[in-house]
Amino acid sequence: xxSLSQRLKDRAKELGLSPVGITTATPLYEARRILEQAxxxxxxxxxxxxxxDPKLVWPEAKSVMMVGLPYIVPAEGPQAGTLQGYFAAxxxxxxxxxxxxxxxxxxxxxxxxxxxxxxxxxxxxxGPLVERALAYRAGLGVWGENNFVLRPQVGSAFFLGGLAxxxxxxxxxxxxxxxxQCGQCRDACPTNALDTPYLLDxxxxxxxxxxxxxxxxxxxxxxxxxRLYGCDTCLRACPxxxxxxxxxxxxxxxxxxxxxxxxxxxxxxxxxxxxxxxTVLQRNAVLALGNSGREEAIPILIPLLSDPxxxxxxxxxxxxxxxxxxxxxxxxxxxxxQEIEPSVQAEIKKALNESPRKW
Numbered sequence: 192x193x194s195l196s197q198r199l200k201d202r203a204k205e206l207g208l209s210p211v212g213i214t215t216a217t218p219l220y221e222a223r224r225i226l227e228q229a230x231x232x233x234x235x236x237x238x239x240x241x242x243x244d245p246k247l248v249w250p251e252a253k254s255v256m257m258v259g260l261p262y263i264v265p266a267e268g269p270q271a272g273t274l275q276g277y278f279a280a281x282x283x284x285x286x287x288x289x290x291x292x293x294x295x296x297x298x299x300x301x302x303x304x305x306x307x308x309x310x311x312x313x314x315x316x317x318g319p320l321v322e323r324a325l326a327y328r329a330g331l332g333v334w335g336e337n338n339f340v341l342r343p344q345v346g347s348a349f350f351l352g353g354l355a356x357x358x359x360x361x362x363x364x365x366x367x368x369x370x371x372q373c374g375q376c377r378d379a380c381p382t383n384a385l386d387t388p389y390l391l392d393x394x395x396x397x398x399x400x401x402x403x404x405x406x407x408x409x410x411x412x413x414x415x416x417x418r419l420y421g422c423d424t425c426l427r428a429c430p431x432x433x434x435x436x437x438x439x440x441x442x443x444x445x446x447x448x449x450x451x452x453x454x455x456x457x458x459x460x461x462x463x464x465x466x467x468x469x470t471v472l473q474r475n476a477v478l479a480l481g482n483s484g485r486e487e488a489i490p491i492l493i494p495l496l497s498d499p500x501x502x503x504x505x506x507x508x509x510x511x512x513x514x515x516x517x518x519x520x521x522x523x524x525x526x527x528x529q530e531i532e533p534s535v536q537a538e539i540k541k542a543l544n545e546s547p548r549k550w
Contacts, residue, residue: 195305196361199256202301206294208258209349210342212329212363216245216252216355222324233399237319245355248320249312254360256298257322257329259342259349260291264426265439269416274487275441276479278464279398279421281350283440286463291315291352298354306358315352322351330363336388337376337425346433348426371430379428381414397422401475402467406505406534409541413513417479419447419472420464444476444483445491474502481510489519496526504535512542 193201196213203211223243235242245252262281269277281287295313303309314320323340326332331351332342339348377385384395393399397414398421400407407415419442426432450458455469464472477495480488488510495507508526511519520543527539 194361195302195358198305199298199302199360203256203258203294203298206297207260208294208352209261209347210331210345211256211258212326212331213254213256213360214325214329214362216255218246219243219321219324219328222321226321233393233403235319241319242321243324245320245325248318249355251310251357252312252355254356254358254362255325255329256354256356256360257326257331258291258295258298258352258354259326259331259345260287260294260352261345261347261349262287263435263437264348264423264432265437266427266434267438268424268427269418269422269439271416271482272484273417274444274480274483274485275417276419276444276447276476277417278419278440278442280348280423280426280439282421282463284463285461286465287350288315288317288463289461291350295352295354302354302356302358310357312355313352314355315350320353322353325353326351328365330365333366333368333370334389335370335376335429335431336372336374337380337385337429338389338391339426339429341370341429341431343431346431348423348432373430375428375430376425379424381416381422381424382411385425397424402471404471404502406474406502407478409509412478412506412509413482415475415478416482417444419475419479420467444480444488447476448473448491448495470500470502474500474506477503477506477510481506481513484513486514486516489514489516489522493519493522496522496530501532501535504530504532505538508535508538508542512545 200211226239241247264280292315299311326340332340335341382395384392401418401420452469459465480492492507492511495503498504511523523539523543530536
């Protein structure tokens with residue numbers, strides 16, 4: 192009869208989870224060393240010790256099962272010169288957090304039926320633990336130069352989830368070797384955020400900036416293209432990741448900018464990007480209009496100079512500044528006379544001074 196660990200893995204694969212692996216609940220010493228030398232990372236919780244020691248999160252933990260939920264990476268990514276906004280691979284469907292939590296709950300129920308008295312704690316992006324380090328140690332894949340855990344034998348990109356338990360399970364070994372080290376992911380990165388292999392400069396990462404509430408630095412805005420949430424360029428460039436001929440998830444920018452908060456929640460509540468909220472995503476859509484190079488964007492942008500949200504007015508001013516048309520410059524000049532917010536005033540003045548005149 193197969194071991195409990197193998198039966199648990201088999202059940203995970205029946206649930207559509209791949210790859211899967213098991214590791215101990217001992218500290219992640221290498222990850223701790225790296226984190227101690229790095230600056231604080233965004234969208235994380237807990238101290239370095241909590242992030243690298245499962246027992247500090249849950250003292251009863253003995254084993255951790257790590258699972259992957261595969262998702263499709265389209266062969267075609269963000270497109271220039273379009274009035275469509277692009278959502279990164281895996282973000283447009285049902286929220287993977289919810290999908291993984293449901294599947295982890297089924298795994299927990301299976302483990303408890305096989306080992307009465309077993310206790311479990313599932314986690315998907317919600318706790319302090321460094322999931323990628325746990326996944327690597329559990330043998331789910333090798334480190335990619337783009338900081339993803341890659342599984343050459345599987346070929347798909349995958350989201351990560353984990354199930355900690357007080358049951359002693361048989362641990363897997365990490366996979367020897369590295370990714371291809373071909374540098375294609377680093378070369379493809381629009382902002383050179385991957386210049387150093389295996390080290391992401393998140394302050395230059397477009398995926399970070401599509402989620403950050405602070406305004407994107409001006410030098411990175413043209414590089415955003417039409418991305419609204421996330422950036423999968425490095426995954427698309429990786430030879431180890433299978434690509435789908437299906438198109439990526441896009442949305443009409445004008446339509447997306449017109450929806451209110453209630454409609455946003457109704458339409459996108461089940462997506463994985465809904466947590467970030469309407470304002471940040473619409474701010475990105477405004478930048479995408481500026482990057483489109485399409486003068487049809489001008490009449491969409493002009494009303495946004497009066498939007499009650501400061502970040503929308505700032506990005507609308509920048510985007511209009513990408514067009515030197517009389518209509519855009521006139522709208523900026525009129526707005527400057529009425530604007531009272533210093534940050535927006537500064538953006539408008541910069542747009543008027545730097546935009547190319549076409550009249």
